[in-house]
Amino acid sequence: MLHCGTGRLGVASDCGKMARTTCDKALLGVLQSPVKAPPYIPRARPEVNLSAHPLADYFRRAFFVLSAQKPADLPPDTGAEVAFTGRSNAGKSSAINVITDHRGLARTSKTPGRTQLINFFALDDEHRLVDLPGFGYAKVSLDVRDNWQQTLNEYLQTRTSLAGLILIMDIRHPLTPFDVEMLTWCREMQMPVHILLTKADKLSRGAAAAALEKVRRYLAQYPSTATAQSFSALKKQGIDDARKVLAEWLRLEL
Numbered sequence: 001m002l003h004c005g006t007g008r009l010g011v012a013s014d015c016g017k018m019a020r021t022t023c024d025k026a027l028l029g030v031l032q033s034p035v036k037a038p039p040y041i042p043r044a045r046p047e048v049n050l051s052a053h054p055l056a057d058y059f060r061r062a063f064f065v066l067s068a069q070k071p072a073d074l075p076p077d078t079g080a081e082v083a084f085t086g087r088s089n090a091g092k093s094s095a096i097n098v099i100t101d102h103r104g105l106a107r108t109s110k111t112p113g114r115t116q117l118i119n120f121f122a123l124d125d126e127h128r129l130v131d132l133p134g135f136g137y138a139k140v141s142l143d144v145r146d147n148w149q150q151t152l153n154e155y156l157q158t159r160t161s162l163a164g165l166i167l168i169m170d171i172r173h174p175l176t177p178f179d180v181e182m183l184t185w186c187r188e189m190q191m192p193v194h195i196l197l198t199k200a201d202k203l204s205r206g207a208a209a210a211a212l213e214k215v216r217r218y219l220a221q222y223p224s225t226a227t228a229q230s231f232s233a234l235k236k237q238g239i240d241d242a243r244k245v246l247a248e249w250l251r252l253e254l
């Protein structure tokens with residue numbers, strides 16, 4: 001192998017010569033074959049798209065800023081941010097990825113409990129999206145869990161730039177004890193909350209509508225501003241509705 005490799009680099013050797021000759025012939029064949037120019041397809045100029053979808057384009061600007069493990073790591077508490085929360089594996093990172101139209105911005109995982117950091121994504125100098133660590137069956141030691149739950153609590157209790165929470169629930173298992181706890185906390189703190197019932201692609205249209213209705217009936221029992229919609233990161237369903245909620249909370253002027 002090494003021998004052939006040296007030949008390819010032009011050092012005289014039988015093997016090298018053979019490789020060169022075969023290669024040259026192949027190259028010549030490609031060069032000599034009539035190459036048809038591809039048909040000219042005019043492309044829409046980016047500026048045209050920008051004016052047509054200002055919301056989508058705004059969220060597409062998102063970029064990773066930092067991961068915080070302890071309160072001291074948090075970025076300055078200025079401007080406005082919206083945090084995504086929910087059980088591990090509910091689909092938080094996937095939701096952030098489709099809303100910002102970035103495939104791997106927030107890492108997604110098939111293994112629950114892998115993201116234990118508060119991840120910040122900036123949209124501009126004053127607006128951020130935040131991927132919170134998933135509660136639930138995190139595969140971390142108790143010590144570590146205590147540590148980041150403390151950071152998470154402190155973040156939720158003291159962050160003045162936090163404009164609202166996007167609570168992600170698997171549409172097949174909505175209103176888990178964690179979700180109910182989170183909704184109660186939001187009510188008590190008067191924190192705006194919008195529920196994305198995600199993985200809607202896993203249910204029939206009728207079953208998805210019934211799940212949404214069930215959640216809305218639950219919310220209607222309490223005087224609060226909590227809202228809900230169905231969503232699918234896989235089928236890109238409900239993305240613009242979610243973006244509109246974010247834009248309102250972040251007071252974006254687009």
Ligand SMILES: Nc1nc2c(ncn2[C@@H]2O[C@H](COP(=O)(O)OP(=O)(O)O)[C@@H](O)[C@H]2O)c(=O)[nH]1
Pocket residue numbers: 086087088089090091092093094095107108109110112113115134198199200201202231232233234235
């Ligand atoms: N079918 C389907 N799968 C999804 C959807 N959203 C997320 N997933 C999958 O659910 C798993 C967990 O998603 P992830 O975004 O990492 O969840 P997180 O732990 O809450 O951040 C991954 O395997 C995703 O591909 C969705 O809308 N539909």
Ligand SMILES: [Mg+2]
Pocket residue numbers: 092093094107108109115131
């Ligand atoms: Mg995640």
